[in-house]
Amino acid sequence: MRDVTVSGLSKTFGAQPVLAGLDLEVPAGSLTAILGPSGSGKTTLLRLLAGFERADRGTIAIGGVQVDGPGVHLPPERRRIGYVPQEGSLFPHLTVAGNVGFGLPAAQRRGGKVDALLETVGLGGFGRRYPHQLSGGQQQRVALARALAIEPAVVLLDEPFASLDAHLRASVRADVQEIFRRAGTTAVLVTHDQDEALSVADRVAALRDGRIAQCAPPEDLYCRPADPRLASFIGEANLLEGVVSGATVKTLLGALPLDPAAAIPGAAGQVTVLIRPEQIDIMPNEDGLTAHVTSYRYHGHDAVLVVRLQDETGAEGSEPVVVRIIGGSHRPVAPQLSVGAVVTLRARGPVFAWPAD
Amino acid sequence: MTLLADVQDATGTRGTRPARRTSRPVALLTAATAVAVLMAVPLVFLLIEAAGAGAGELRSLIFRSLTWSLLWNTVRLTAVVTVACAVVGTGAAWCVERTDLPGRRVWAVLVVIPLAIPDFVVSFGWNSLWTWAHGFIGAVIVMTLAVYPLVYLPVAASLRSADPSQEEVARSLGVGRVRTFARITLGQAKGAIGGGCLLVALVLLAEYGAFEILGYQTFTTEIFTEFHGYSFAASCALSLVLVLLSLLVLAGEGVLRSRGGRVTRTGPMTQRISPPQRLGRLRWPVLALFAALVLLALGVPVASAVYWMTAGLPPALSGGANVSLLNAAAHTAGYGAAAGALATVLAFPVALLALRHAGRVRHFLERSSYLVLGMPGVVVAFALSYFTERYAAGFGYGTPALLTVCYAVMFFPLALVGVKASLARAPVSLDEVARSLGQRRLAVLFRVTARIAGPGLVAAFCLVFLSVVTELTATLLLIPTGTQTLATQFWAYETNLSYSQAAPFALVMMVVAAVPSYLLGRFFQRPAQTGG
Numbered sequence: 001m002r003d004v005t006v007s008g009l010s011k012t013f014g015a016q017p018v019l020a021g022l023d024l025e026v027p028a029g030s031l032t033a034i035l036g037p038s039g040s041g042k043t044t045l046l047r048l049l050a051g052f053e054r055a056d057r058g059t060i061a062i063g064g065v066q067v068d069g070p071g072v073h074l075p076p077e078r079r080r081i082g083y084v085p086q087e088g089s090l091f092p093h094l095t096v097a098g099n100v101g102f103g104l105p106a107a108q109r110r111g112g113k114v115d116a117l118l119e120t121v122g123l124g125g126f127g128r129r130y131p132h133q134l135s136g137g138q139q140q141r142v143a144l145a146r147a148l149a150i151e152p153a154v155v156l157l158d159e160p161f162a163s164l165d166a167h168l169r170a171s172v173r174a175d176v177q178e179i180f181r182r183a184g185t186t187a188v189l190v191t192h193d194q195d196e197a198l199s200v201a202d203r204v205a206a207l208r209d210g211r212i213a214q215c216a217p218p219e220d221l222y223c224r225p226a227d228p229r230l231a232s233f234i235g236e237a238n239l240l241e242g243v244v245s246g247a248t249v250k251t252l253l254g255a256l257p258l259d260p261a262a263a264i265p266g267a268a269g270q271v272t273v274l275i276r277p278e279q280i281d282i283m284p285n286e287d288g289l290t291a292h293v294t295s296y297r298y299h300g301h302d303a304v305l306v307v308r309l310q311d312e313t314g315a316e317g318s319e320p321v322v323v324r325i326i327g328g329s330h331r332p333v334a335p336q337l338s339v340g341a342v343v344t345l346r347a348r349g350p351v352f353a354w355p356a357d
Numbered sequence: 358m359t360l361l362a363d364v365q366d367a368t369g370t371r372g373t374r375p376a377r378r379t380s381r382p383v384a385l386l387t388a389a390t391a392v393a394v395l396m397a398v399p400l401v402f403l404l405i406e407a408a409g410a411g412a413g414e415l416r417s418l419i420f421r422s423l424t425w426s427l428l429w430n431t432v433r434l435t436a437v438v439t440v441a442c443a444v445v446g447t448g449a450a451w452c453v454e455r456t457d458l459p460g461r462r463v464w465a466v467l468v469v470i471p472l473a474i475p476d477f478v479v480s481f482g483w484n485s486l487w488t489w490a491h492g493f494i495g496a497v498i499v500m501t502l503a504v505y506p507l508v509y510l511p512v513a514a515s516l517r518s519a520d521p522s523q524e525e526v527a528r529s530l531g532v533g534r535v536r537t538f539a540r541i542t543l544g545q546a547k548g549a550i551g552g553g554c555l556l557v558a559l560v561l562l563a564e565y566g567a568f569e570i571l572g573y574q575t576f577t578t579e580i581f582t583e584f585h586g587y588s589f590a591a592s593c594a595l596s597l598v599l600v601l602l603s604l605l606v607l608a609g610e611g612v613l614r615s616r617g618g619r620v621t622r623t624g625p626m627t628q629r630i631s632p633p634q635r636l637g638r639l640r641w642p643v644l645a646l647f648a649a650l651v652l653l654a655l656g657v658p659v660a661s662a663v664y665w666m667t668a669g670l671p672p673a674l675s676g677g678a679n680v681s682l683l684n685a686a687a688h689t690a691g692y693g694a695a696a697g698a699l700a701t702v703l704a705f706p707v708a709l710l711a712l713r714h715a716g717r718v719r720h721f722l723e724r725s726s727y728l729v730l731g732m733p734g735v736v737v738a739f740a741l742s743y744f745t746e747r748y749a750a751g752f753g754y755g756t757p758a759l760l761t762v763c764y765a766v767m768f769f770p771l772a773l774v775g776v777k778a779s780l781a782r783a784p785v786s787l788d789e790v791a792r793s794l795g796q797r798r799l800a801v802l803f804r805v806t807a808r809i810a811g812p813g814l815v816a817a818f819c820l821v822f823l824s825v826v827t828e829l830t831a832t833l834l835l836i837p838t839g840t841q842t843l844a845t846q847f848w849a850y851e852t853n854l855s856y857s858q859a860a861p862f863a864l865v866m867m868v869v870a871a872v873p874s875y876l877l878g879r880f881f882q883r884p885a886q887t888g889g
């Protein structure tokens with residue numbers, strides 16, 4: 001169990017800067033997700049951590065020992081990194097047990113340790129099979145066991161669930177999370193799937209423009225993102241203008257309590273307010289803010305509406321507002337929802353805000 | 358080089374994304390450059406020799422009536438046989454892969470075996486049984502029967518891997534069976550047919566033994582004669598024309614290929630097998646055609662060898678021949694193994710570079726090594742012997758080493774196909790995983806790369822081994838004095854008209870060549886195993 005410290009890391013391919021002075025702290029024993037769109041340099045970061053690539057600038061330290069930096073480059077085989085690539089990349093010529101034992105000294109390759117690891121990942125008794133006889137999810141778990149076998153300082157996972165079917169993904173994800181919890185291993189997982197990042201990791205680092213825009217526990221990242229752009233990147237966001245006075249902020253959707261964590265200088269003035277779609281309720285047609293529905297998408301477990309507000313005179317506001325409500329047909333209040341319907345909205349605080357530019 | 362593409366298509370080894378690597382693989386680049394230089398040696402020394410002979414003499418040697426008659430002989434035979442092979446090979450491949458022809462699996466094997474029989478043994482079989490089988494007609498029959506598998510194999514592979522849904526879509530759009538075949542199926546196989554025809558044409562340009570037996574004069578037979586008569590300038594001039602012809606064929610095929618778009622197909626995950634086309638009333642005629650093809654291509658050479666053996670001397674007298682048979686077989690196997698190993702080793706850095714490090718220099722190195730394809734064996738042997746004579750004071754001439762190097766150069770492109778196909782099965786990501794698990798580079802090479810690529814390396818070795826066993830031209834020119842291989846001993850008896858003594862050598866060659874052929878078929882038909 002080691003921590004990872006990355007500072008000022010830069011990497012350029014050709015003329016294309018991929019990482020530009022990236023800083024990242026991965027606490028020992030944590031499961032940290034690197035979240036970024038494809039092409040944002042997630043995989044490059046992972047490959048630098050593993051030692052497959054060399055940094056142009058900056059340093060990487062694992063457990064306080066510098067492994068990459070000016071004049072230093074520890075080869076991958078000496079970093080004790082458990083690497084789980086995207087497709088699992090099991091050795092096709094070895095059995096499952098052979099794969100898991102690959103990184104162990106010859107004497108330990110047969111026997112207890114390998115079996116115990118296979119038990120851990122829920123594949124006891126699969127040792128004599130070959131990779132091509134396993135399902136995608138099973139292969140992924142063998143790859144994980146193989147990485148854990150060398151008692152790595154850090155495990156790196158590159159989009160480990162991307163190649164799995166949707167229904168498999170959730171269960172493998174949960175299994176992996178459980179395995180890490182129990183093993184207490186430091187792990188870094190790379191993904192473009194925010195659902196995955198938020199649900200699996202203890203900490204999520206959002207990668208943007210070659211840097212970490214913010215690294216925080218999932219709830220913090222979602223509720224208190226560093227800036228409005230990040231708010232829109234992670235989940236859906238209504239960004240409204242507002243005016244702060246004291247502990248409340250006045251917006252189109254009424255006066256709402258301000259999140260104490262929002263750092264508003266002087267606790268007053270123009271701000272940009274973040275209201276997540278699920279912070280807005282649809283109320284029975286009563287007094288309040290009316291809006292009419294311009295789009296309605298039903299997902300079963302929830303439903304997403306886009307509405308346009310009407311001001312006191314009944315004229316339409318320009319800002320579309322996204323609203324997420326519980327789906328099913330057992331909503332406490334069920335006004336007839338369809339495009340064109342007029343609804344009443346109510347927002348719930350506390351809301352987060354940033355000083356307006 | 359298109360066969361390479363087709364073999365790779367068939368084995369699913371194409372389209373692997375080269376890993377991005379920023380570090381320059383210095384050792385690998387050096388090794389690959391050295392190999393490319395070695396491959397360039399024959400062409401370079403041919404040009405040096407030509408320059409030494411002087412422009413005036415060259416011109417008088419090239420622009421004479423003999424050259425024109427050789428050109429006519431060579432070109433018309435190449436054209437006719439290439440077309441014949443395209444028809445026979447494509448037709449047979451389509452019937453085996455896409456129709457309900459009875460016994461398709463058996464035919465698939467029988468139809469390929471003639472490739473393992475040396476061309477000069479086929480011509481011996483025909484010529485020794487029937488005296489009318491000589492000259493142009495004889496050459497067309499013999500060569501078509503001997504080399505059509507070069508078209509059959511890539512076409513069958515491409516039909517196997519082509520997306521059957523394209524044909525279904527065509528049918529659903531109201532296009533009939535025959536037109537679907539012409540517009541879609543042939544379109545899908547176009548690249549493979551072109552690649553096969555390229556190989557056929559190159560083989561025809563380089564063939565010596567078969568034409569010598571059939572009394573048909575081409576550039577290669579004439580170069581051989583001039584070289585043996587020590588007319589170096591003349592053989593050099595003719596070699597230049599021959600190399601030019603080969604390069605023209607290579608270039609022409611390249612142009613054809615670049616015009617047609619690449620055939621798209623669904624990935625291996627979604628690959629389906631289309632229901633076979635029903636032959637219906639054509640069933641029995643087609644069966645008869647297949648029987649005739651196998652009888653002529655396989656039956657005649659085997660039967661002829663068996664006939665001459667039984668018609669020959671009583672066993673008591675052939676005792677001496679048996680000893681030399683073992684002896685010759687051992688030499689053949691030794692050369693085959695040495696050249697196979699050397700060519701595979703030489704191909705390794707070039708293949709590794711081509712697969713794992715994209716880049717212009719690397720691409721150029723790989724491409725340039727294919728130039729050897731345009732160098733007929735007689736020219737390679739000629740250039741190498743010239744080199745040892747002029748620049749190494751005869752050192753190495755007439756040694757087993759020189760012949761081995763000659764084989765390795767000649768069959769380098771074949772080795773490269775096999776090595777590339779096999780290395781592609783061991784993607785870089787596996788190396789990386791292995792290294793992250795604490796293994797050093799060398800350990801990774803042995804425990805992962807070599808283990809996965811192993812079967813393919815054996816295939817590359819077999820491919821070269823097989824070619825060496827059936828090689829005659831360069832062998833006759835460079836074999837150390839006093840040594841006999843199966844091919845040279847067969848040749849010695851054959852030219853003496855001692856058919857009954859030549860026959861056992863022919864049979865043993867067929868058997869020795871058949872084993873690697875079988876292994877190769879197994880290797881290239883097996884889909885690439887993916888690591889998940």
